[in-house]
Amino acid sequence: xxxxxxxxxxxxxxxxxxxxxxxxxxxxxxxxxxxxxxxxxxxxxxxxxxxxxxxxxxxxxxxxxxxxxxxxxxxxxxxxxxxxxxxxxxxxxxxxxxxxxxxxxxxxxxxxxxxxxxxxxxxxxxxxxxxxxxxxxxxxxxxxxxxxxxxxxxxxxxxxxxxxxxxxxxxxxxx
Amino acid sequence: xxxxxxxxxxxxxxxxxxxxxxxxxxxxxxxxxxxxxxxxxxxxxxxxxxxxxxxxxxxxxxxxxxxxxxxxxxxxxxxxxxxxxxxxxxxxxxxxxxxxxxxxxxxxxxxxxxxxxxxxxxxxxxxxxxxxxxxxxxxxxxxxxxxxxxxxxxx
Amino acid sequence: xxxxxxxxxxxxxxxxxxxxxxxxxxxxxxxxxxxxxxxxxxxxxxxxxxxxxxxxxxxxxxxxxxxxxxxxxxxxxxxxxxxxxxxxxxxxxxxxxxxxxxxxxxxxxxxxxxxxxx
Numbered sequence: 001x002x003x004x005x006x007x008x009x010x011x012x013x014x015x016x017x018x019x020x021x022x023x024x025x026x027x028x029x030x031x032x033x034x035x036x037x038x039x040x041x042x043x044x045x046x047x048x049x050x051x052x053x054x055x056x057x058x059x060x061x062x063x064x065x066x067x068x069x070x071x072x073x074x075x076x077x078x079x080x081x082x083x084x085x086x087x088x089x090x091x092x093x094x095x096x097x098x099x100x101x102x103x104x105x106x107x108x109x110x111x112x113x114x115x116x117x118x119x120x121x122x123x124x125x126x127x128x129x130x131x132x133x134x135x136x137x138x139x140x141x142x143x144x145x146x147x148x149x150x151x152x153x154x155x156x157x158x159x160x161x162x163x164x165x166x167x168x169x170x171x172x173x174x175x
Numbered sequence: 176x177x178x179x180x181x182x183x184x185x186x187x188x189x190x191x192x193x194x195x196x197x198x199x200x201x202x203x204x205x206x207x208x209x210x211x212x213x214x215x216x217x218x219x220x221x222x223x224x225x226x227x228x229x230x231x232x233x234x235x236x237x238x239x240x241x242x243x244x245x246x247x248x249x250x251x252x253x254x255x256x257x258x259x260x261x262x263x264x265x266x267x268x269x270x271x272x273x274x275x276x277x278x279x280x281x282x283x284x285x286x287x288x289x290x291x292x293x294x295x296x297x298x299x300x301x302x303x304x305x306x307x308x309x310x311x312x313x314x315x316x317x318x319x320x321x322x323x324x325x326x327x328x329x330x
Numbered sequence: 331x332x333x334x335x336x337x338x339x340x341x342x343x344x345x346x347x348x349x350x351x352x353x354x355x356x357x358x359x360x361x362x363x364x365x366x367x368x369x370x371x372x373x374x375x376x377x378x379x380x381x382x383x384x385x386x387x388x389x390x391x392x393x394x395x396x397x398x399x400x401x402x403x404x405x406x407x408x409x410x411x412x413x414x415x416x417x418x419x420x421x422x423x424x425x426x427x428x429x430x431x432x433x434x435x436x437x438x439x440x441x442x443x444x445x446x447x448x
Contacts, residue, residue, distance in 0.1 A: 014359070021365045040408050047416045098339050126399070132287040133287055149301065157424050
Protein backbone atom coordinates (compact mmCIF):
# COMPACT_ATOMS: atom_id res chain seq x y z
CA UNK A 1 0.00 0.00 0.00
CA UNK A 2 2.91 2.26 0.75
CA UNK A 3 4.33 1.57 -2.70
CA UNK A 4 0.97 2.31 -4.29
CA UNK A 5 0.70 5.65 -2.56
CA UNK A 6 4.19 6.60 -3.71
CA UNK A 7 3.13 5.64 -7.22
CA UNK A 8 0.07 7.85 -7.02
CA UNK A 9 2.19 10.77 -5.88
CA UNK A 10 4.63 10.34 -8.73
CA UNK A 11 2.23 9.57 -11.57
CA UNK A 12 1.24 12.33 -13.97
CA UNK A 13 -1.20 10.47 -16.14
CA UNK A 14 -4.57 10.71 -14.39
CA UNK A 15 -5.76 7.37 -15.73
CA UNK A 16 -2.80 5.73 -14.00
CA UNK A 17 -3.70 7.61 -10.82
CA UNK A 18 -7.26 6.27 -10.90
CA UNK A 19 -6.12 2.71 -11.59
CA UNK A 20 -3.56 2.89 -8.79
CA UNK A 21 -6.35 4.17 -6.55
CA UNK A 22 -8.36 1.07 -7.37
CA UNK A 23 -5.36 -1.15 -6.63
CA UNK A 24 -4.90 0.69 -3.35
CA UNK A 25 -8.54 0.04 -2.40
CA UNK A 26 -8.20 -3.67 -3.11
CA UNK A 27 -5.03 -3.87 -1.03
CA UNK A 28 -6.78 -2.04 1.79
CA UNK A 29 -9.67 -4.53 1.59
CA UNK A 30 -7.19 -7.42 1.88
CA UNK A 31 -5.50 -5.85 4.88
CA UNK A 32 -8.90 -5.35 6.50
CA UNK A 33 -9.70 -9.05 6.10
CA UNK A 34 -6.44 -9.88 7.82
CA UNK A 35 -7.48 -7.54 10.61
CA UNK A 36 -10.73 -9.53 11.04
CA UNK A 37 -12.97 -6.76 9.74
CA UNK A 38 -14.93 -8.72 7.14
CA UNK A 39 -17.95 -6.42 6.85
CA UNK A 40 -15.75 -3.37 6.50
CA UNK A 41 -13.57 -5.12 3.93
CA UNK A 42 -16.55 -6.04 1.75
CA UNK A 43 -17.82 -2.48 1.89
CA UNK A 44 -14.41 -0.97 1.16
CA UNK A 45 -13.85 -3.28 -1.81
CA UNK A 46 -17.28 -2.58 -3.27
CA UNK A 47 -17.25 1.14 -2.64
CA UNK A 48 -13.60 2.06 -3.03
CA UNK A 49 -12.61 -0.14 -5.89
CA UNK A 50 -16.03 -0.20 -7.54
CA UNK A 51 -18.04 2.97 -7.24
CA UNK A 52 -15.16 5.39 -6.69
CA UNK A 53 -13.18 4.09 -9.65
CA UNK A 54 -16.23 4.15 -11.93
CA UNK A 55 -17.09 7.71 -10.98
CA UNK A 56 -13.49 8.89 -11.32
CA UNK A 57 -13.26 7.32 -14.77
CA UNK A 58 -16.54 8.91 -15.81
CA UNK A 59 -15.21 12.33 -14.78
CA UNK A 60 -11.89 11.62 -16.46
CA UNK A 61 -13.80 11.06 -19.66
CA UNK A 62 -15.09 14.61 -19.39
CA UNK A 63 -11.83 16.37 -18.49
CA UNK A 64 -8.25 16.05 -19.61
CA UNK A 65 -6.17 12.98 -18.90
CA UNK A 66 -2.86 14.45 -17.91
CA UNK A 67 -1.87 16.51 -14.95
CA UNK A 68 -0.04 19.73 -15.59
CA UNK A 69 3.44 19.80 -14.03
CA UNK A 70 3.81 21.71 -10.80
CA UNK A 71 4.92 25.27 -11.22
CA UNK A 72 6.89 25.52 -8.00
CA UNK A 73 8.68 22.81 -6.08
CA UNK A 74 6.52 21.81 -3.13
CA UNK A 75 9.04 22.39 -0.40
CA UNK A 76 6.76 23.96 2.19
CA UNK A 77 4.02 21.30 1.89
CA UNK A 78 6.69 18.61 2.20
CA UNK A 79 8.07 20.19 5.37
CA UNK A 80 4.58 20.60 6.81
CA UNK A 81 3.71 17.00 6.04
CA UNK A 82 6.95 15.70 7.54
CA UNK A 83 6.38 17.74 10.69
CA UNK A 84 2.82 16.44 10.96
CA UNK A 85 4.06 12.90 10.45
CA UNK A 86 6.68 13.33 13.13
CA UNK A 87 4.16 14.67 15.60
CA UNK A 88 1.80 11.78 14.85
CA UNK A 89 4.52 9.16 15.27
CA UNK A 90 5.44 10.77 18.56
CA UNK A 91 1.78 10.49 19.53
CA UNK A 92 1.55 6.82 18.65
CA UNK A 93 4.24 5.82 21.12
CA UNK A 94 1.67 5.75 23.89
CA UNK A 95 -0.94 3.79 21.96
CA UNK A 96 -1.52 0.17 22.96
CA UNK A 97 0.63 -2.33 21.04
CA UNK A 98 -0.88 -4.27 18.21
CA UNK A 99 -2.97 -7.32 18.89
CA UNK A 100 -3.22 -7.34 22.65
CA UNK A 101 -6.53 -7.77 24.36
CA UNK A 102 -5.87 -5.67 27.39
CA UNK A 103 -6.02 -2.16 26.03
CA UNK A 104 -8.78 0.25 27.11
CA UNK A 105 -10.45 0.17 23.72
CA UNK A 106 -11.48 -3.43 24.26
CA UNK A 107 -12.64 -3.11 27.83
CA UNK A 108 -15.81 -1.17 28.34
CA UNK A 109 -18.52 -1.42 25.71
CA UNK A 110 -17.24 -4.16 23.40
CA UNK A 111 -17.54 -7.12 25.82
CA UNK A 112 -21.14 -6.07 26.53
CA UNK A 113 -21.90 -6.15 22.80
CA UNK A 114 -20.16 -9.47 22.30
CA UNK A 115 -21.97 -11.15 25.15
CA UNK A 116 -25.44 -9.68 24.80
CA UNK A 117 -25.98 -9.15 21.09
CA UNK A 118 -27.13 -12.68 20.32
CA UNK A 119 -29.73 -13.06 22.97
CA UNK A 120 -31.06 -9.52 22.72
CA UNK A 121 -31.34 -9.29 18.95
CA UNK A 122 -31.29 -12.88 17.66
CA UNK A 123 -28.55 -12.28 15.09
CA UNK A 124 -25.07 -13.79 15.23
CA UNK A 125 -23.48 -10.96 13.28
CA UNK A 126 -22.54 -8.54 16.05
CA UNK A 127 -21.63 -5.77 13.63
CA UNK A 128 -25.08 -5.76 12.01
CA UNK A 129 -26.78 -5.92 15.38
CA UNK A 130 -24.79 -2.97 16.70
CA UNK A 131 -25.18 -1.04 13.46
CA UNK A 132 -28.93 -1.47 13.15
CA UNK A 133 -30.09 -1.75 16.70
CA UNK A 134 -27.69 -0.51 19.35
CA UNK A 135 -26.42 2.38 17.23
CA UNK A 136 -29.36 2.66 14.89
CA UNK A 137 -29.48 6.44 15.25
CA UNK A 138 -26.02 6.79 13.70
CA UNK A 139 -27.09 4.63 10.79
CA UNK A 140 -30.14 6.83 10.27
CA UNK A 141 -27.76 9.80 10.06
CA UNK A 142 -25.61 7.94 7.57
CA UNK A 143 -28.54 7.09 5.32
CA UNK A 144 -29.49 10.76 5.44
CA UNK A 145 -25.96 11.71 4.40
CA UNK A 146 -26.12 9.39 1.39
CA UNK A 147 -29.51 10.81 0.50
CA UNK A 148 -28.17 14.36 0.75
CA UNK A 149 -25.15 13.52 -1.41
CA UNK A 150 -27.41 11.99 -4.06
CA UNK A 151 -29.65 15.04 -4.07
CA UNK A 152 -26.61 17.31 -4.22
CA UNK A 153 -25.13 15.53 -7.22
CA UNK A 154 -28.47 15.57 -9.00
CA UNK A 155 -28.89 19.29 -8.36
CA UNK A 156 -25.35 20.06 -9.54
CA UNK A 157 -25.49 17.96 -12.67
CA UNK A 158 -29.12 18.33 -13.68
CA UNK A 159 -28.76 21.51 -15.67
CA UNK A 160 -27.86 20.99 -19.28
CA UNK A 161 -24.45 22.06 -20.51
CA UNK A 162 -24.37 25.64 -21.70
CA UNK A 163 -23.14 25.90 -25.28
CA UNK A 164 -21.98 28.76 -27.44
CA UNK A 165 -23.61 27.95 -30.77
CA UNK A 166 -27.34 28.45 -31.10
CA UNK A 167 -28.15 25.19 -32.86
CA UNK A 168 -26.73 23.20 -30.00
CA UNK A 169 -28.91 25.15 -27.61
CA UNK A 170 -31.92 24.41 -29.71
CA UNK A 171 -30.96 20.77 -29.90
CA UNK A 172 -30.50 20.68 -26.17
CA UNK A 173 -33.81 22.43 -25.60
CA UNK A 174 -35.76 20.18 -27.91
CA UNK A 175 -34.26 16.89 -26.72
CA UNK B 176 -19.86 3.81 -25.96
CA UNK B 177 -17.76 0.76 -26.83
CA UNK B 178 -17.46 -1.08 -30.12
CA UNK B 179 -15.83 -4.52 -30.44
CA UNK B 180 -17.25 -5.96 -27.27
CA UNK B 181 -18.93 -9.25 -28.13
CA UNK B 182 -17.10 -11.07 -25.34
CA UNK B 183 -18.01 -8.39 -22.82
CA UNK B 184 -21.65 -8.40 -23.87
CA UNK B 185 -22.03 -12.16 -23.49
CA UNK B 186 -20.18 -12.27 -20.19
CA UNK B 187 -22.14 -9.36 -18.75
CA UNK B 188 -25.43 -10.98 -19.71
CA UNK B 189 -24.34 -14.10 -17.87
CA UNK B 190 -22.95 -12.27 -14.85
CA UNK B 191 -25.75 -9.80 -14.28
CA UNK B 192 -28.27 -12.14 -12.59
CA UNK B 193 -25.47 -13.70 -10.53
CA UNK B 194 -24.45 -10.29 -9.18
CA UNK B 195 -28.04 -9.37 -8.35
CA UNK B 196 -28.67 -12.66 -6.56
CA UNK B 197 -25.41 -12.22 -4.67
CA UNK B 198 -26.52 -8.76 -3.62
CA UNK B 199 -29.83 -10.13 -2.31
CA UNK B 200 -28.00 -12.96 -0.56
CA UNK B 201 -25.65 -10.54 1.17
CA UNK B 202 -28.60 -8.40 2.20
CA UNK B 203 -30.70 -11.09 3.77
CA UNK B 204 -27.82 -13.00 5.30
CA UNK B 205 -26.47 -9.87 6.91
CA UNK B 206 -27.59 -11.30 10.18
CA UNK B 207 -25.76 -14.58 9.96
CA UNK B 208 -22.62 -13.66 8.09
CA UNK B 209 -20.81 -10.60 6.86
CA UNK B 210 -23.00 -8.31 4.92
CA UNK B 211 -25.93 -6.03 5.45
CA UNK B 212 -27.58 -3.16 3.68
CA UNK B 213 -24.61 -1.15 2.46
CA UNK B 214 -22.69 -3.94 0.77
CA UNK B 215 -25.85 -5.27 -0.86
CA UNK B 216 -26.90 -1.82 -2.06
CA UNK B 217 -23.55 -1.11 -3.65
CA UNK B 218 -23.43 -4.55 -5.30
CA UNK B 219 -26.93 -4.16 -6.75
CA UNK B 220 -26.09 -0.72 -8.08
CA UNK B 221 -22.83 -2.09 -9.50
CA UNK B 222 -24.78 -4.69 -11.48
CA UNK B 223 -26.92 -2.07 -13.21
CA UNK B 224 -23.90 0.22 -13.67
CA UNK B 225 -22.04 -2.64 -15.37
CA UNK B 226 -25.00 -3.16 -17.66
CA UNK B 227 -25.04 0.56 -18.41
CA UNK B 228 -21.32 0.67 -19.14
CA UNK B 229 -21.43 -2.16 -21.68
CA UNK B 230 -24.77 -1.62 -23.36
CA UNK B 231 -25.00 2.15 -23.13
CA UNK B 232 -26.82 4.36 -20.69
CA UNK B 233 -30.12 4.56 -22.67
CA UNK B 234 -30.39 0.76 -22.39
CA UNK B 235 -29.78 0.92 -18.63
CA UNK B 236 -32.35 3.72 -18.38
CA UNK B 237 -34.88 1.41 -20.02
CA UNK B 238 -34.21 -1.31 -17.45
CA UNK B 239 -34.35 1.00 -14.42
CA UNK B 240 -36.02 4.25 -15.45
CA UNK B 241 -34.78 7.44 -13.79
CA UNK B 242 -38.25 8.18 -12.39
CA UNK B 243 -38.16 4.90 -10.43
CA UNK B 244 -34.70 5.76 -9.14
CA UNK B 245 -35.75 9.22 -8.05
CA UNK B 246 -38.68 7.75 -6.13
CA UNK B 247 -36.51 5.13 -4.46
CA UNK B 248 -33.95 7.53 -3.05
CA UNK B 249 -36.15 9.06 -0.34
CA UNK B 250 -38.18 5.88 0.06
CA UNK B 251 -35.37 4.11 1.90
CA UNK B 252 -34.93 7.00 4.31
CA UNK B 253 -38.69 6.97 4.89
CA UNK B 254 -38.69 3.25 5.62
CA UNK B 255 -35.89 3.68 8.11
CA UNK B 256 -37.42 6.66 9.88
CA UNK B 257 -40.85 5.05 9.68
CA UNK B 258 -39.62 2.06 11.62
CA UNK B 259 -38.29 4.38 14.26
CA UNK B 260 -41.54 6.29 14.46
CA UNK B 261 -43.46 3.00 14.61
CA UNK B 262 -41.49 2.13 17.69
CA UNK B 263 -42.39 5.57 19.07
CA UNK B 264 -46.09 5.15 18.35
CA UNK B 265 -46.26 1.71 19.93
CA UNK B 266 -45.10 3.03 23.23
CA UNK B 267 -41.29 2.82 23.45
CA UNK B 268 -38.51 5.20 22.50
CA UNK B 269 -37.68 6.34 18.97
CA UNK B 270 -35.87 3.62 17.00
CA UNK B 271 -36.60 1.03 19.69
CA UNK B 272 -37.69 -2.10 17.86
CA UNK B 273 -38.88 -4.06 20.87
CA UNK B 274 -42.65 -3.46 20.53
CA UNK B 275 -42.69 -4.58 16.88
CA UNK B 276 -42.87 -8.31 17.61
CA UNK B 277 -44.49 -10.60 20.12
CA UNK B 278 -41.34 -10.73 22.23
CA UNK B 279 -38.64 -8.03 22.33
CA UNK B 280 -36.14 -10.36 20.67
CA UNK B 281 -38.40 -10.96 17.70
CA UNK B 282 -39.17 -7.27 17.54
CA UNK B 283 -35.48 -6.45 17.37
CA UNK B 284 -34.89 -8.99 14.61
CA UNK B 285 -37.82 -7.71 12.55
CA UNK B 286 -36.73 -4.15 13.09
CA UNK B 287 -33.20 -4.92 11.92
CA UNK B 288 -34.51 -6.60 8.77
CA UNK B 289 -36.76 -3.70 7.84
CA UNK B 290 -34.10 -1.11 8.57
CA UNK B 291 -31.48 -2.91 6.48
CA UNK B 292 -33.98 -3.09 3.64
CA UNK B 293 -34.45 0.67 3.83
CA UNK B 294 -30.68 1.11 3.71
CA UNK B 295 -30.47 -1.16 0.66
CA UNK B 296 -33.10 0.83 -1.23
CA UNK B 297 -31.51 4.20 -0.57
CA UNK B 298 -27.89 3.19 -1.17
CA UNK B 299 -28.53 1.36 -4.43
CA UNK B 300 -30.79 4.03 -5.88
CA UNK B 301 -28.40 6.85 -4.88
CA UNK B 302 -25.39 5.16 -6.48
CA UNK B 303 -27.40 4.51 -9.62
CA UNK B 304 -28.70 8.08 -9.77
CA UNK B 305 -25.17 9.45 -9.41
CA UNK B 306 -24.03 7.20 -12.24
CA UNK B 307 -26.92 8.33 -14.44
CA UNK B 308 -26.05 11.96 -13.73
CA UNK B 309 -22.36 11.57 -14.60
CA UNK B 310 -23.01 9.30 -17.55
CA UNK B 311 -25.65 11.62 -18.94
CA UNK B 312 -23.08 14.42 -18.95
CA UNK B 313 -20.59 12.19 -20.72
CA UNK B 314 -23.18 11.25 -23.33
CA UNK B 315 -24.02 14.89 -23.95
CA UNK B 316 -20.34 15.73 -24.25
CA UNK B 317 -19.83 12.88 -26.71
CA UNK B 318 -22.85 13.90 -28.77
CA UNK B 319 -21.71 17.53 -28.87
CA UNK B 320 -18.21 16.53 -29.92
CA UNK B 321 -19.49 14.27 -32.70
CA UNK B 322 -21.86 16.93 -33.92
CA UNK B 323 -19.00 19.43 -34.01
CA UNK B 324 -16.77 17.03 -35.92
CA UNK B 325 -19.54 16.20 -38.37
CA UNK B 326 -20.14 19.91 -38.86
CA UNK B 327 -16.44 20.55 -39.52
CA UNK B 328 -16.01 17.50 -41.73
CA UNK B 329 -19.17 18.06 -43.75
CA UNK B 330 -18.94 21.80 -44.40
CA UNK C 331 12.34 -5.29 17.16
CA UNK C 332 9.24 -6.04 19.14
CA UNK C 333 8.59 -2.31 19.34
CA UNK C 334 8.74 -2.06 15.56
CA UNK C 335 6.32 -4.93 15.07
CA UNK C 336 4.05 -3.68 17.82
CA UNK C 337 3.87 -0.19 16.36
CA UNK C 338 4.20 -0.97 12.65
CA UNK C 339 0.51 -0.62 12.00
CA UNK C 340 0.58 2.89 13.44
CA UNK C 341 3.58 3.87 11.35
CA UNK C 342 1.94 2.64 8.17
CA UNK C 343 -1.19 4.55 9.14
CA UNK C 344 0.80 7.72 9.73
CA UNK C 345 2.61 7.33 6.41
CA UNK C 346 -0.62 6.88 4.50
CA UNK C 347 -2.16 9.83 6.31
CA UNK C 348 0.78 12.10 5.57
CA UNK C 349 0.93 10.84 1.98
CA UNK C 350 -2.72 11.62 1.42
CA UNK C 351 -2.31 15.03 3.07
CA UNK C 352 0.67 15.79 0.85
CA UNK C 353 -1.29 14.93 -2.28
CA UNK C 354 -4.15 17.20 -1.23
CA UNK C 355 -1.93 20.11 -0.32
CA UNK C 356 0.85 19.99 -2.89
CA UNK C 357 -0.75 18.87 -6.13
CA UNK C 358 -2.84 21.22 -8.16
CA UNK C 359 -5.01 18.89 -10.20
CA UNK C 360 -8.41 18.43 -8.59
CA UNK C 361 -8.92 14.79 -9.48
CA UNK C 362 -5.59 13.92 -7.92
CA UNK C 363 -6.59 15.90 -4.84
CA UNK C 364 -9.77 13.86 -4.54
CA UNK C 365 -7.82 10.61 -4.82
CA UNK C 366 -5.48 11.92 -2.13
CA UNK C 367 -8.48 12.73 0.04
CA UNK C 368 -9.74 9.17 -0.28
CA UNK C 369 -6.28 7.86 0.66
CA UNK C 370 -6.38 10.10 3.73
CA UNK C 371 -9.76 8.67 4.68
CA UNK C 372 -8.68 5.06 4.27
CA UNK C 373 -5.69 5.65 6.52
CA UNK C 374 -8.13 6.74 9.22
CA UNK C 375 -9.99 3.42 8.76
CA UNK C 376 -6.73 1.63 9.51
CA UNK C 377 -6.20 3.87 12.51
CA UNK C 378 -9.50 2.77 13.98
CA UNK C 379 -9.58 -0.89 13.10
CA UNK C 380 -6.04 -2.03 13.81
CA UNK C 381 -6.19 -1.45 17.59
CA UNK C 382 -9.37 -3.50 17.68
CA UNK C 383 -7.75 -6.61 16.35
CA UNK C 384 -6.87 -9.25 18.90
CA UNK C 385 -4.25 -11.77 17.87
CA UNK C 386 -5.85 -15.20 17.99
CA UNK C 387 -9.35 -13.79 17.78
CA UNK C 388 -11.68 -14.04 14.85
CA UNK C 389 -14.21 -11.90 13.03
CA UNK C 390 -17.04 -10.70 15.30
CA UNK C 391 -19.67 -13.14 14.08
CA UNK C 392 -20.87 -15.37 16.86
CA UNK C 393 -20.21 -19.04 16.34
CA UNK C 394 -19.90 -21.96 18.68
CA UNK C 395 -16.43 -22.87 17.54
CA UNK C 396 -14.73 -19.65 18.65
CA UNK C 397 -14.51 -17.89 21.97
CA UNK C 398 -12.30 -14.88 21.27
CA UNK C 399 -13.62 -12.16 18.98
CA UNK C 400 -12.09 -8.97 17.72
CA UNK C 401 -13.66 -5.72 18.81
CA UNK C 402 -16.81 -5.05 16.74
CA UNK C 403 -17.26 -1.40 17.68
CA UNK C 404 -14.67 0.13 15.29
CA UNK C 405 -16.14 -1.91 12.46
CA UNK C 406 -19.50 -0.24 12.95
CA UNK C 407 -18.05 3.26 13.02
CA UNK C 408 -15.84 2.69 9.99
CA UNK C 409 -18.71 1.19 7.98
CA UNK C 410 -20.48 4.51 8.31
CA UNK C 411 -17.27 6.37 7.53
CA UNK C 412 -16.66 4.47 4.29
CA UNK C 413 -20.06 5.27 2.86
CA UNK C 414 -19.81 8.91 3.93
CA UNK C 415 -16.43 8.99 2.20
CA UNK C 416 -17.85 7.85 -1.10
CA UNK C 417 -20.64 10.40 -0.80
CA UNK C 418 -18.00 13.10 -0.35
CA UNK C 419 -16.05 11.89 -3.38
CA UNK C 420 -19.20 11.85 -5.50
CA UNK C 421 -20.10 15.42 -4.56
CA UNK C 422 -16.50 16.53 -5.11
CA UNK C 423 -16.51 14.99 -8.57
CA UNK C 424 -19.78 16.73 -9.45
CA UNK C 425 -18.16 20.02 -8.44
CA UNK C 426 -15.09 19.20 -10.56
CA UNK C 427 -17.31 18.60 -13.58
CA UNK C 428 -19.08 21.93 -13.13
CA UNK C 429 -15.82 23.80 -12.57
CA UNK C 430 -14.40 22.30 -15.73
CA UNK C 431 -17.43 23.39 -17.69
CA UNK C 432 -17.34 26.91 -16.33
CA UNK C 433 -13.61 27.60 -16.50
CA UNK C 434 -12.20 25.02 -18.86
CA UNK C 435 -9.52 23.83 -16.48
CA UNK C 436 -9.21 21.91 -13.24
CA UNK C 437 -5.72 22.93 -12.23
CA UNK C 438 -5.37 25.03 -9.13
CA UNK C 439 -2.75 27.39 -10.55
CA UNK C 440 -4.75 28.06 -13.72
CA UNK C 441 -7.84 28.80 -11.67
CA UNK C 442 -5.92 31.27 -9.50
CA UNK C 443 -4.65 33.02 -12.61
CA UNK C 444 -8.11 33.21 -14.08
CA UNK C 445 -9.51 34.62 -10.88
CA UNK C 446 -6.80 37.24 -10.55
CA UNK C 447 -7.32 38.28 -14.17
CA UNK C 448 -11.07 38.83 -13.92
